[in-house]
Amino acid sequence: MSFPPSFLPNLPFTVVSASMHFRSLLFDFLRWTTVCLLGLSGPWLLNASADEPEISFNQDIRSILSENCYFCHGPDENNRQAGLRLDVREEAIDYAAIVPEDVDGSELVARIDHEDPELVMPPPDSHKTLTEKQKELLKAWIAQGAPYEEHWSFSPIRRPDVPDLTKWDENVEGKNVHPVDAFVRARLLAKGHDLSGPARPDRLLRRMHLDLVGLPPTWEETQDFFSRTQEMQASDARSSLIDQKLDELFENPHHGERMAAFWLDLVRFADTVGYHGDQNQHIFPYRDWVIEAFQNNMPFDEFTTKQLAGDLLPNPKTDDLIASGFNRLNMVTREGGAQPGEYLSKYATDRVRTVGMAWMGLTTGCAECHDHKFDPFTAKDFYSLGAFFADIEQWGVYSDYGYTPNPDLKGYNNNFPFPPEIEVTSPALLREQTQAKQELIDLARLQLAALSDDQKNSANDWLNNVNGWLEREANGWQSLPMTSAPPKDKNLKAWTADSESISLGSLPPQSIQVSLLPAANQSPQNVEVRFYIEEIKPPATDDSEPEKSKDEKKEEAKPNRINVAVSFARANRWLPSFSSTVAQQNVASRWSVPATDAAGRAVKQRPHQFMIDQSKHADDPMRAVFELAGPLQLKEGQSLVAEIKGLAGDTEVTFEASPLIRMRPFDAAELEAIQICDSISQPNALLSWMMSNPKQAKDAGAIKHWRDRYLACRDGRTWTMVTQATEPMEMRVLPRGNWQDKSGDVVEPATPAFLGSYGTETAKEANAKDAEAKRLTRLDLARWIVHRDNPLTARVVANRLWKQFFGVGLTAAVDDLGAQGDPPSHPELLDYLAIELIDSGWDLQHVTRLILTSRTYQQDSRVRPELFEIDPENRLLSYHPPRRLEAEIVRDNALAVSGLLNLEIGGPSVEPYQPDGYYSNLQFPNRSYRSTAGDNQYRRGIYMHWQRTFLHPMLANFDAPSREDCVAIRANANTPQQALTLLNDPTFIEAASELAWNMIEQKESDETRLRTMVRRSLQRDATSEEIERLTNFLNQQRELFLADEALSVQLTSIGQSATRHNESLSPADRAEWAAWTATARIVLNLHETITRY
Structure with a gap:
């Protein structure tokens, strides 16, 4: 069958397949003939009955069209078939796909009812079908005039009127009803039902505790709440009691931990980088900041600004920089062979997806390759949003492999961190260090009480020996005389022990590797230090050397237990991959003898690795100190060998020994305590004796455990990734998301066009006055996101809070408030909560209290079988929905029930x-x-x-996400x-x-x-x-x-x-x-x- 060219309208269409091409031609023809026949077919018009219920486009129709039609007839012009748009009313009417109030004259109806597989819509190869109920809804909607509505989440937020429930029942409470309950009950009463009765007091208390603290109440708390509730029959008194309990839970120090968990899913917080080797990264201070922000009820607008642009704030504080670590939570790589350009593109698109979902509740990632097929979000919008983050200092590959020159990362390997980072003080580490020291002192006191007379004598002998040592060595360490080995490819130095002691047997080599980083654009100097025991060969007789007297030998004698440290000058920062430490305060780093297998062979152990940056603060009086994990014992005829490879330049290296194992090298306060004490009863002196003589101590294992924890705390200092602004990279629209295709337009930072600018134009004009600031910044983006005229953010946050307490949001698709998402079950309630959030100054606890003080939240959780038919998913909220814990x-x-739970707040991650x-x-x-x-x-x-x-x-x-991507809804399998x-x-x-x-x-x-x-x-x-x-x-x-x-x-x-x-x-x-x-x-x-x- 064919038509003369003049017979067919000259309309654009895209050929995607032979069958689709044929359907496009048929549609054009039928559209043309339908328009011609309308003038002759007046009797075919079907008017809506006055008795039919009013159909809402947003509630009833949009989801049908979006799911079944928009893919080919929606916003994406590159994929649009036959030039038809069904998401725009004027275009749908112009094509006669929809003829208002004329069901039979609407081509859409003809197509959905058609039996011919070449004509029916949706087409069979789309694997989509309409149910009879959906078809009837579409027909009824057209009969009522086919009114369109602006998408509910893109429309301005207005404070709705609270429903007057007496409209449905004069006996129901009127204007004094809780606003949340008014919106929920209005829908229930309209269907002849109401909320369930109140939950049992014990069950309600457990619900509130788990929701706000994440921990169950104790039995004593439950009994108290139950008895007090029973005494208060009046609803006002009960409400007052619940308000009081909410105050307690908001002030509970663990409230922030509970609220932070949901946010960490959204920002994809993790301890590792994700790609390739999935190495560890330094970021736990960001988690602590989020917990503290929720605990202190930081306004959400401030919470947003600090994360997106904390580094751009005027005179940013350390906490602002920690918060900016949000921008660094995307997955990164240091895989050899990876293409930096490809991964920089991945990082940029990941940030757009995360910001889009976390704050805007949209699937912005759908526009990475083409215009969004369902929402008015274009590819240009996508990359313009990504341009806000183009100023973040980052590397596509976090190393320098020659083919990808990254001079700043020269020498970086898989054990190194991911800069930029800053060193911060962690309150959690400081608390743990204080606890560890107190535990050690308590152990010392216990040991003192348990010492026998012989042990006390031994301890006092040791103390006298130490004090004698300290008279000779003021700082407790004696520089070791060096014996240079014959010239080889390496510089070998050794110290010879000449006192009797217990044999160690063979000691596997223990090594550290130090990279001395010089000025920029120069290769680092790698130095490896290894310690091992070596038998001393008898020296050749030298008659010219006078024999030493016994007194001289005695003066040179060393204690039979020694601790050895090596110091490198000019160390001003540490960059460890594991627990090793190079610290400005000379905190010790230790390494241990490797474990052995059943055959007694040493298990291979990787060297500890450090980076010492000499290019900055080169003249600062700092040292890096490395200390063996435990004391060595040398028998006569053995020497301790320190083997140094790669040492060059004027870097100073010294080796020192001491009879003490102390909290840290050069701990002056502890040395003073040992020198002035009269007996071993002084706790610090006893502690030093126990750690230096672990076999003398009953609790040697506990001593080592707490000392290790003390040292690991590094006086509370740790590193964390932060955002640092640099010259913005060029951002282009990438056709089909191809990072190699540079044909797309260059874009500047801009907010999505369909949502409006909300003050960013004013900001751009202000920036333009500064010659160095002619573009919008992340700070402008943050202010746009939390602008009161932005229709999305407040709705997204309010909906997410509702989901947190009911298991499902007012719109179930918490991660998609666009066309593909579900419409809200109670749209007016959602807007009411959103406007309350904005008007309260973005106070999350205000909205939380509003929700939790409602009867809707406090009602019983038993299901209502009589409502299964009209509300199988409990979207009307006739009972409180139970759910499994996260x-x-x-x-x-x-752990809480058992009594094992450790309730310390903040600090590094732990490994169960x-x-x-x-x-x-x-x-x-x-x-x-x-x-x-x-x-x-x-x-x-x-x-x-x-x-x-x-x-x-x-x-x-239990369905926790891997956090490779932003996650707003956890599975509940x-x-x-x-x-x-x-x-x-x-x-x-x-x-x-x-x-x-x-x-x-x-x-x-x-x-x-x-x-x-x-x-x-x-x-x-x-x-x-x-x-x-x-x-x-x-x-x-x-x-x-x-x-x-x-x-x-x-x-x-x-x-x-x-x-x-x-x-x-x-x-x-x-x-x-x-x-x-x-x-x-x-x-x-x-x-x-x-x-x-």
């Missing part, structure tokens, strides 16, 4: 127990995982180490792995074991202890049936473990806390502990335990 809170809850070999495929560098020792093992989940490519199995099993994790993960077994031990220590009846266990775990009383079933299970487990001692030992030995209870346990006592542990595992694995009702 991954981190599942873990926190178990993890399956052996889980990191076996991590390379560049190879990784070995060592779970955190001590009480830091039990820190909250928000502080868990976040390895992007190998996320901790517990986090992954229900899988067997979750139950297996709760039963078998060492953390949960250890929590059950500790809970069981606490129950055993109560010395009560089984029933009393079981009731206590349920109260601690569920914050409610157990029923008689539950107690009976738990008792039967407990007795079964007693029989099992009494019959199998090995099984009880295996279960009660899991986790480091188990060692505290394992001493002198009889087989029967251990079996009892194991039986209670098995019972606690069941309680902690209950659905109710990990669910928030």
Whole structure:
């Protein structure tokens, strides 16, 4: 079939396939014939009935068209078929696809009802179909005149009137009703229903605690709240009590941790860089800043500005720079062979996607390759938004491989950090250092009380020896005489011990590698230092050398235990990859003898690596000090050899020895304490004696643990990545997102055209007065985002807060407020909360309080079967939606119930127990995982180490995101792995074991202890049936473990806390502990335990 060219309208269309081409021709023809026939077909017009309910375009129609039609007939002009747009009313009418109030005359209706596969819309090859209900909605909407509405999230925010509920029922409360309840109940009452009754007080308190703090209340708190609620029958009194409880929870020091977890998903916070080797990065101070910001209720506009442009603020403070670390959270690489241009493009597009979703609630990433197919967001908008971040100092590949010259990163390898960074003081590290020192002093006092007379004599002898040493060496360290080796390719120096001591046997070489970084554009000087023991060859007889007297030998004698340090001059900063340290205050860095395998062979150990920057502050009086992890013992005839490779220039190197192991090298205060003390009872002196003589100390392991933690804190100093502005890179529109295609237009920073400028034009004019500031900056972007006229930000934040407390947002698609997202279930309520947020000065706690004081939030969580038919997904909010706890809170809850949870706030990430070999495929560098020792093992989940490519199995099993991308909605799956994790993960077994031990220590009846266990775990009383079933299970487990001692030992030995209870346990006592542990595992694995009702 063919038509004369003059018969067809001359309309543009895109040929995408033969069938699509044919459909396009047919559509043009049918459109033309339909227009011609309209004048003859008046009787075919169908008018809307006055009895039909009014159809809303935003609520009922937009999602149908967006899902099924906009891909080919939407905003993307490059993909538009037959030139038809259905997202613009005028164009849809012009094409006769829609004829207002004429259903039969609308080509859209003809196409959706057509049976011919070549004509039906959507076409079969789109794999989309309309339901009969959707077709009827479209017809009814056209019959009512096909009114369009501006997309709800792009329209200005206006304060809506609070509904008057007496419209539906004169007996319902009128104007005094809570505004949130008024909007929710209006929809329910219109359908003949209302909210559920109030939740039980114990359940409500648990809900509030988990929502605002992320931890369950104690049983005592639950009892108190329950009894006080029961005493207050009047609703006003109950509301006052809840207000008081909200005040307590807002002021709880852990409120910030709970609120921060959601934000860290959005900004893709992680401890590793993601790409290729997924190396560690320094960024935990940013997490601490976010937690503190939420804890102090920082206004959201300020919170936004500091993250996007903290470095651009006038006279930025250290906290502002830490906050700017947000811009550095994108994944980066230092893979050899990677193309810098490609990765710079990846970094830029990732920032646009993140800002678009986190603040604008839009899928901006869809415009990276072409104009957005559903929203009016163009590719030019995408790259113009990315241009705001073109001034961030960054590298496409964070190293210098020759083919990608990066002089600033010369010598950087996989163990090095990702600049720019600044050194900051961490309050969390300072607190931990204070704790560690106090623990050491307490250990010293305990040791003092336990010393025998012989030990006290030994200690005093040691003290006298030390004081004699200090009379000769004021700073406690004696410079070692050097014996130069014969000239070779390396410079070898050694110190010979001439005192008797216990033999060490063979000592594997211990080494550090130091890179001395000179002025810019010069290669670093790499120096490697290795220590090892070497047998001394008998020296050749030299008659000219006079023999030394015995007194001279005695004067030269060294203590039989020595500590050795090597100092490099001109060290002004540290850039370690692991725990090694080069510090301005001379904090020690230590390295240990490698472990040995079963055959006694030394396990290969990589050198510790440092960067010492000599190009800055070259004349500052600073030193880098490296100290062996423990004292060496040399027998006569052995020497300690320090082998130095690559040393050149005027860098000074000295070797020193001391009989002391102190908190840090050159600790003057401690030396003074040793010199002036009269006896070993002085705590600091005793502490030094114990650390220098660990075999004399009963708690040598604890001493080493706390000293290691003290040193790791580095006086609270740490490094963190920050944003530094530099000359902006050129930003172009990349056709199809191809970073190699430079044919696209160059763009300047600009906000999306369809949303308006909101003051950025004024800012640009002001900037233009400064010759060096003629473009918009990230600071302008931040102010635009939180401008009160911006229709998106306040809605996005309010919707996200609602989701946080109800599990689903007022618009379910929290990550997409565009055309593809769901319309709000209560649009007026969303706007009401958004305008409250803006008018309150962006006060998040104000909106949170508004939500949590409503009956809608406080109602019962039992489902309403009578509403399943009209509201299967509970979008009308007739009951409070229960949901499973998030991954981190599942873990926190178990640890809190058991009593193990460490509630310290802030600081570095910790590494919980993890399956052996889980990191076996991590390379560049190879990784070995060592779970955190001590009480830091039990820190909250928000502080868990976040390895992007190998996320901790517990986090992954409970749907935590890898944070490779911005995530606004976590999955909420229900899988067997979750139950297996709760039963078998060492953390949960250890929590059950500790809970069981606490129950055993109560010395009560089984029933009393079981009731206590349920109260601690569920914050409610157990029923008689539950107690009976738990008792039967407990007795079964007693029989099992009494019959199998090995099984009880295996279960009660899991986790480091188990060692505290394992001493002198009889087989029967251990079996009892194991039986209670098995019972606690069941309680902690209950659905109710990990669910928030």
